[in-house]
Structures are given as structure tokens and as C-alpha cells.
Amino acid sequence: MKISVIGAGSWGTALASQLGLKHEQVFLWARSSELAKSMQQTRQNSAYLPGVSLPERLICTSDLEQAVSGAELILLATPSHAIRETARGICPHLQNEVIIVSAAKGLESGTYKRMTQVIAEEIPQLADRVAALSGPNHAEEVGRQQPTASVVAAASLAVAEAVQDAFMLPFFRVYTNPDVVGVELGGALKNIIALGAGAAEGLGFGDNTKAALMTRGLAEIARLGLALGANPLTFAGLAGVGDLMVTCTSRHSRNRRAGMLLAEGKTAEQIQLQTNMVVEGIRATGAAYELSRTSQIEMPITEQIYQVLYEGKSPKTAVLELMTRGKTHEVEEVALNGVIAFR
Ligand SMILES: NC(=O)c1ccc[n+]([C@@H]2O[C@H](COP(=O)([O-])OP(=O)(O)OC[C@H]3O[C@@H](n4cnc5c(N)ncnc54)[C@H](O)[C@@H]3O)[C@@H](O)[C@H]2O)c1
Numbered sequence: 001m002k003i004s005v006i007g008a009g010s011w012g013t014a015l016a017s018q019l020g021l022k023h024e025q026v027f028l029w030a031r032s033s034e035l036a037k038s039m040q041q042t043r044q045n046s047a048y049l050p051g052v053s054l055p056e057r058l059i060c061t062s063d064l065e066q067a068v069s070g071a072e073l074i075l076l077a078t079p080s081h082a083i084r085e086t087a088r089g090i091c092p093h094l095q096n097e098v099i100i101v102s103a104a105k106g107l108e109s110g111t112y113k114r115m116t117q118v119i120a121e122e123i124p125q126l127a128d129r130v131a132a133l134s135g136p137n138h139a140e141e142v143g144r145q146q147p148t149a150s151v152v153a154a155a156s157l158a159v160a161e162a163v164q165d166a167f168m169l170p171f172f173r174v175y176t177n178p179d180v181v182g183v184e185l186g187g188a189l190k191n192i193i194a195l196g197a198g199a200a201e202g203l204g205f206g207d208n209t210k211a212a213l214m215t216r217g218l219a220e221i222a223r224l225g226l227a228l229g230a231n232p233l234t235f236a237g238l239a240g241v242g243d244l245m246v247t248c249t250s251r252h253s254r255n256r257r258a259g260m261l262l263a264e265g266k267t268a269e270q271i272q273l274q275t276n277m278v279v280e281g282i283r284a285t286g287a288a289y290e291l292s293r294t295s296q297i298e299m300p301i302t303e304q305i306y307q308v309l310y311e312g313k314s315p316k317t318a319v320l321e322l323m324t325r326g327k328t329h330e331v332e333e334v335a336l337n338g339v340i341a342f343r
């Protein structure tokens with residue numbers, strides 16, 4: 001089986017190196033020919049995942065046609081803002097039976113679409129063979145083969161199981177879930193709450209504050225998810241609370257670190273310029289804020305983080321406004337297709 005990983009950032013590199021342990025023909029495509037050459041020679045991606053050795057048989061290339069032609073499984077691991085152009089770029093080189101997996105966690109700016117929707121639009125002939133991989137997965141730990149659980153979502157069980165089979169290793173356990181909407185929204189929206197958790201930490205607040213943000217953050221993620229057609233139970237799983245926990249607390253999280261910089265008074269623009277790595281939560285906040293307005297869903301934490309990122313509000317004021325907003329109930333049950341969900 002030929003597998004291609006498109007995008008040689010931290011996540012693409014970690015997943016390619018994992019797949020290279022299991023499959024004979026694995027290609028890792030980097031946009032930069034220098035990076036591809038250096039990875040091929042040194043067996044390291046020192047720019048994005050230093051300290052992780054790439055398996056000998058992994059082929060690193062910047063030739064897109066070489067990477068994808070004849071592949072049976074293609075993993076798109078660029079940042080979410082590059083997924084549309086990446087899907088468009090691979091399209092002419094594809095064979096019919098290929099499965100495309102999105103590893104990106106974000107929503108498209110302007111359209112607010114999920115990544116599998118974007119891919120299906122660009123490669124319509126494969127719309128029923130597109131899946132999303134998500135969960136509490138930091139590249140730095142997967143690259144070092146630390147026990148990790150992940151979830152693959154696809155409308156077709158056969159597609160989800162094919163991806164599950166391709167990725168399963170003793171240190172990487174993959175579950176399937178038919179709820180593509182919930183899995184993708186969980187992965188994209190937790191980054192917003194992680195910005196808040198980092199900001200709270202940067203302001204000197206402790207564990208109570210972080211727990212409150214994570215719990216109420218999950219409530220608003222589930223509220224929007226429900227409105228957009230997700231199964232609310234997905235948010236109790238790996239792509240929901242699992243990823244929220246890891247991103248809000250891990251030293252590896254770029255979104256959490258970005259939040260800490262917000263607390264120091266840095267702007268979103270300054271934070272992006274300070275790192276070569278993507279901070280998905282910044283764009284996701286804009287998308288979620290617009291979605292919450294059009295769906296008339298209350299997302300107070302997202303709204304405050306939006307105002308900090310895009311309107312210059314101070315994180316301290318945002319915390320005060322969250323704490324002093326009108327009183328409300330914690331749990332409101334709603335019935336949805338026979339499932340009891342919490343609002
Ligand atoms: N890093 C992780 O631990 C992790 C885990 C799970 C999911 N993800 C998700 O995976 C996606 C990629 O994240 P990452 O951590 O690998 O990012 P990264 O910042 O480490 O690397 C991004 C890579 O994408 C490349 N890139 C940027 N713009 C591009 C474009 N227009 N076309 C092609 N390539 C482009 C960069 O050159 C770089 O190689 C994100 O959506 C992220 O949320 C990351």
C-alpha cells in the first residue's frame with residue numbers, strides 16, 4: 001500500500017514517521033525542496049519536529065506528483081488555511097480508489113467550512129472517501145511513540161476502518177466515529193478555549209480558572225456542534241473533551257502558548273509572526289464567532305476571545321466580563337433525535 005502525507009510540519013512529520021514503521025511505501029511531501037532534501041539526508045525534520053528520527057524507508061520529497069500518484073491513502077496535514085489549495089493541487093494526480101484523510105484542525109475563513117467539506121468540494125469524485133483524523137495528539141509525543149489514542153471519522157464505516165487499520169500501532173490506538181461534524185468541530189473549536197486557558201495562566205490564575213474555562217468551553221462547543229448537526233456525545237470523546245484537556249494543559253500546545261502571549265499584551269499578529277508554526281485557534285475564533293452569530297448560539301468565551309484577538313480588548317477585562325455576565329443555569333436538557341443532550 002502506498003501512503004502519502006502532504007505537509008511536513010510537526011504533525012505531518014510525526015504521522016509519516018509512524019506510518020513508515022508499518023508500511024513499506026510512505027512518502028512525506030514538503031512544500032520546501034530544501035526541507036525535503038534535508039529530511040531525506042539527515043532523517044530529521046529539524047525545523048518542525050527536532051529530535052525525532054525518520055524511519056529509513058520513508059521517502060521525503062517536494063515533488064507532489066511523485067508523492068501522490070498511485071497512492072491508496074493520502075493524508076493532508078497542512079494547516080487548515082492551506083487545505084483547499086493542497087486538495088486542488090493533488091487532484092490531477094489521483095487514482096479512483098484513494099482515501100483522503102484530513103489531519104488539520106480548523107475551519108475555513110470566510111466560508112466557515114470544515115476541512116472534509118473543503119476537500120470534498122475540491123475532489124468531488126472522492127466525496128464519500130474523505131475522512132478526518134482528530135484527538136488528543138501532540139506531534140512531539142506521537143513522534144516519540146508515546147501511547148496515544150485518536151479517532152477517525154467518516155460517513156462510511158468501511159472508509160473509517162481502512163484508515164483505522166492503516167494507522168493502528170501498539171503505541172497509537174485509533175477509534176472510529178461516524179460523526180464527522182462533531183469530530184471536526186471538536187478539533188477546531190478546542191483551540192479557541194486553549195487560547196483562553198493560556199491567557200488565564202498568563203494572567204496568573206490557577207487551576208480553578210482553567211477548569212471553569214475548559215468545562216464551560218466544552219458546553220459552548222457542544223452547543224454550536226448540536227446546532228450544526230453533530231452528535232453531542234462526540235464531545236465527551238477523544239475529539240471533544242480529550243483534545244480540549246490536552247490542548248489547554250500541555251506544554252506542547254501552540255494555542256495555549258499563544259494565549260499566554262495574549263496575556264502579556266501581544267497582538268494576534270505579533271504572536272503569528274513570532275513562530276513558524278500555525279496557531280489554528282486565531283482563525284478558528286473568527287469562524288466560530290461568525291457561526292455562533294448566524295446560528296444564534298451563545299458562545300460567551302469565544303465572543304470574549306474574539307474581542308481580545310480582533311478588537312483589542314484586554315484579557316483581564318474579558319475575564320471580568322465573563323465572570324459578571326447575567327446569571328444562568330448549568331444544565332439544560334434537550335432531546336435531539338432521541339438522544340438527550342445538554343445545552
Ligand atoms: N502539531 C500537532 O501536534 C498537531 C496535532 C494534531 C493536529 N494538528 C493539526 O495539523 C495541522 C498542521 O499542523 P502542524 O502542527 O503540522 O503545523 P506546523 O506549523 O508544524 O507546520 C505547518 C507546515 O505546513 C506548511 N505550510 C504552510 N502553509 C502551506 C501551504 N500554503 N501549502 C503547503 N504547506 C504549507 C509549512 O511549511 C509547514 O511545513 C494543523 O491544522 C494542526 O491543528 C497538529
Ligand SMILES: O=P(O)(O)OC[C@H](O)CO
Binds near residue numbers: 191247254
Ligand atoms: O499545539 P496545538 O495547540 O496546535 O494543538 C495540537 C493538537 O491539536 C493537540 O491535539
